[in-house]
Amino acid sequence: MSNSNHIETITPILKNYLVEPYFVEDFGSVLKIYSNKGNFALKKIDPRTGTDFIRHVHLLYQKGYNRIVPIYPTMDGRYAVLHNDYLYYLMPWMSNEQKEDRQQKNHQLFRELARLHTLSAKEIEMNKEERTEHYEKTIQQHEKQQEFLDGFIDECEKKTYMSPFELLYCLYYNEVSQALKFSKTKFEEWYENTKDNEKARMVITHGKLSSEHFLYDDKGYGFFINFENSRYGSPIHDLLPYLSRALNTNPKRSDTAIDWVYNYFKYFPFRADEKLLFYSYLALPIPIIQVAESYYRKSRPKNELKYVRQLQHRYWHLKNSEYVVMRMTEMDAQAAAAAAAKEGAQPQ
Structure with missing residues (x-):
């Protein structure tokens, strides 16, 4: 899928976060978004997976465990957006440069x-x-x-x-x-x-x-x-x-x-x-x-x-x-x- 098609597909999803995409890189189930608010990772999942896992992530954060890439809420407080039969959630993009073996x-x-x-x-x-x-x-x-x-x-x-x-x-x-x-x-x-x-x-x-x-x-x-x-x-x-x-x-x-x-x-x-x-x-x-x-x-x-x-x-x-x-x-x-x-x- 071309970059313009990607931008067309994800713009309505990112509106929920007030994020405007400039450019998109496709990494399979994850898209790297370059935007007016920095770089993000947008993950697409099957809705049957459900969003129970977000509860576990929040529970771990509450217990003081913060070594999980955070999941951003939309402007109205949801942690996933349903769009064209798929669920999407937004995270910061990790550079993942390995400084060790x-x-x-x-x-x-x-x-x-x-x-x-x-x-x-x-x-x-x-x-x-x-x-x-x-x-x-x-x-x-x-x-x-x-x-x-x-x-x-x-x-x-x-x-x-x-x-x-x-x-x-x-x-x-x-x-x-x-x-x-x-x-x-x-x-x-x-x-x-x-x-x-x-x-x-x-x-x-x-x-x-x-x-x-x-x-x-x-x-x-x-x-x-x-x-x-x-x-x-x-x-x-x-x-x-x-x-x-x-x-x-x-x-x-x-x-x-x-x-x-x-x-x-x-x-x-x-x-x-x-x-x-x-x-x-x-x-x-x-x-x-x-x-x-x-x-x-x-x-x-x-x-x-x-x-x-x-x-x-x-x-x-x-x-x-x-x-x-x-x-x-x-x-x-x-x-x-x-x-x-x-x-x-x-x-x-």
Whole structure:
């Protein structure tokens, strides 16, 4: 769309803010507006998203958390404008010039996320029946997944000539199975620890945590954007997808990812039960099981090369996640042993 068309489209929206656009740059769902009142970002969203997230942003501001790019109100006090079947909201434009390397940026992102979680944390009443139901459903899923893994390897091993995918699956089977068992054990420990708890800790989660949604102003301070999926939930919901994406690489021992998490824990320490749940979900080998299921269900002809590559990549993801989980559980055990030794050494 040309600049003049953009200006034509957005002028009626910006009138609500008494802003006159001179020039527009298109960045997909965000437009950069050059105007009589400075530079702005105009974000377009699906109305079905709703504007609940604005309530969360305001709540965080009220609690003293100001590392969110502010959303400007219109002259009549609305925080979004409905125009041609879309919702629009206006923010200041962030220069986002990185004055530090990616590692530094991730450290700042996790520190700010921990502050956001700390300031919004609250205890929520938990229904014991619901918790038990969630537990039973999850264990049932684990058992179904294990059944599939076992059934598929039996079928592969009956063949005189296995396909390349089946051969590779047999090679990985033990490790996938172990990861699933580890995840299930941690989940069972979590349930044992929490089944009598009447409350659980909830925070405002960002909902779409990404380094692309953490921008810098011209002073070098980092701010979150894109809060449209924010809601009250477990802090784990922010950490897991971010880590999972970061670990979706070639094989590597990601001490960097462990650093990020411990940097976060420094400002928002997880309780013992939250850690168990975190480890259970991080170790869960869902992606590799999904590839095996997809291959098993697909009728011939199958694209062996495509499936073998997928299986290999998901295996690397599993191994990368395994390293992080094992290293962190090891560090926890060392810290607990040191604390116990220190306590034992103190005079009674």
